[in-house]
Amino acid sequence: MKIQQHTHTIFEGIQDIIESARKKAAVFLNAETTLLYWQVGNYINKQLIHKERAEYGSKIIATLSQQLTQQYGKGYTYTSLTRMCKAATVFDSEIIATLSQKLSWSHLIELSAVETNTKRDFFTQLYVYERWSVRELREKVDSMLFERTAIAIQPEQTIKEALQNLNHDKLLTPENEAFEKQNTTS
Secondary structure, eight states, X not given: OXXXXXXXXXXXXXXXXXXXHHHHHHHHHHHHHHHHHHHHHHHHHHHHHHTTOGGGXXXXXXXXXXXXXXXXXXXXXXXXXXXXXXXXXXXXHHHHHHHTTTSOHHHHHHHHTSSXXXXXXXXXXXXXXXXXXXXXXXXXXXXXXXXXXXXXXSOHHHHHHHHHTOOHHHHSOHHHHHHHHHHHHO
């Protein structure tokens, strides 16, 4: 019996080590993939804009997508490349390096569609705090969560300062939190 207990204890310890390594590998892989996609988008943007090829850029991207898809698989479709370009336009290299550790590429794509930097920062900070799925993030943006919060009526500088010193309770008023809970439970 002691052998079985000892074996089980060792097995659980090894299991913890393996699971921990897998989680670290997944975070690393996500971050590297995000940085790769951002770099591809940034490179395309620079080549098209700085070489004054913007007028026929969509044709270049279409051709690139065919070549890259053939070489590297379906992750480089026309839509994927345009999303990479959009994300590279919206997020600078410093921000993407930080966010790639916390958000998935899919989250960044959703955030890149948010109209203003302030609103995007709001949703980014709340995502980090709440850990929303991509679907939840999209629902929060579509439900105009930012516009319904007390912070949205503040001057932009005040919003930026509040987001830098994020305190979840100050971002959402009690009325908005109640409304938020009502919408998520119904």
